[in-house]
Amino acid sequence: MINYIYQLVRPGYISVKYEDVKIENDVVIRPTYMAICQADQRYYRGLRDISKLKSKLPMALIHESAGEVVCDFTNSFSCGQKVIMIPNVKSKINDKEIYENYQKGSSFLSSGKDGFMREFVNLAPDRVVPINNIPEQFAAISEFISVGVHGVNRLKKFSHGNKKSFGVWGDGSLAYVVSCIIKQIFPESKLYVIGRDNFKLSQFLFADGTYFSENIPEDFSVDHAFECAGGEGSYYAINDIIKYINPQGTAVLMGVSEHKIAINTRDVLEKGITLIGSSRSGREDFEKAAEFLGKSEFQKRISRIIYEDSPVKTIGDIHRVFETDLKNPFKTVFKWDL
């Protein structure tokens, strides 16, 4: 089938690639609602290293999208089924000790391969998760929620049993989603959020406490922590975590930084801290994300970080949603109508 693929050819420039796609062994999905990730924004703005841009572009952006099955040659889904799409491309290596998203040889749509900005997307059935009764505006950010689920589950699996309190460093979308998931998985634990922006922190109404990063009480401590700051903020967040985390605590590092971050390893050693790197997600994380999104309380919380821009009907509209996203402190979603 002839597909229209909307590729970023260089920062700020979108061009259409036409491709005769073989669909005979795949599920064919029409993307319906998409969300912008900061990684997309960094490609769009040209904020990645020149060498990375040269090696990855041209490429269709967006790896967060809901969709609808339009036909399925694998007979796994019925036409019209609402779904979320998994952008992680599994490796041929199947080491059961390793999560699919870290497996050698795995790849990712919208990082060197075309993302979801296409007329339709063809995927293997295990890259498709059916959803029911989830508004598509919310389903659009399923991948983002699955990344949070993956991080929280890794901490759950590898940390010691004391889980009276969690600290989340960061006040953006990732910190918000991780906080929502902590409240789902550890409802009895205390949750504290440390950030820098008064407006953003004010959205964490369900947290047991919020602090400005320059104003953390000296006697503050948490059993475990999540670093969700990213960028330059990672340095301050990680070193704050090392300072305030209880001995043998586990810290999950989730914020992406373009630069290397200096870490106070002396105190990491002294306190016996476990640092876990966490990025992306796999099918089981998507399924859990869909389960959470099916809950009305979770939907209500998530709705506070979703801004729906006007539908994308032209290439000009693609530029518009990236502009909108720059001014939006949280997640920008939009109907895909191109």
Add this chain to the structure above:
Amino acid sequence: MIFGAIVAGGVGNRMNLSGLPKQFLPLGDSEKPIIIHTLEKFLICKKLDFIYLGVHKDWVGYAEELLDKYSIDKKRVFVTPGGADRNLTILNIIDAIEKNHGKSDEHIIVTHDAVRPFVTLRMINENIEAAEKFGACDTVIGAIDTIIESKDGELISSIPNRSTMYQGQTPQSFKMSALKNLYGDLSDEEKSVLTDACRIFIFRNKPVKLVKGDTFNIKITTVSDYKIAQAILGGNLGD
């Protein structure tokens, strides 16, 4: 109900590439016939209840076998013999639809050239919406080159303002009964100058809504068009 009508009445003597009418030529890496690429876009539009292919009477059997070869659901897709020209092929399709599904003022028909395989789902959906709301619509792109009118082919008669000029593509979509009734109301002289179905509505001062097309929604009519389409898709250019 909403019907797709893919018009493929030609016998392809302009192409000189093979004995095949142009709509059956292979296209792209998959080397699927052009008409199958076009049909695939119509098939993924769930708003379309049934799709009819209007094919020259000598090629009906061939088209039927193509549907079998590409495992296309023959409960949703039907082949109908075409007429002497494009509009008569559409009318033949309408007759077949009314015979199979009955008459209704609510029926919408989305007509499309089989040799425009770069049609998109958006265009089809917007056609349906526009035909439901306005009764008729035409898919167009804004004119890029200045349009020149010459009545004698020697001298310029007029140069219309380019900003109000468009180039017509397909799909063109209509309320089916209105199309049939208006066509029946035309004089033989009016029928003789019809180059496309939208003109039937224009002759009777009925509104025709514009739907945004795409520069690459090209009509593969000549050898050059075919080579361009192959080049766009990275298919075999041949000679």
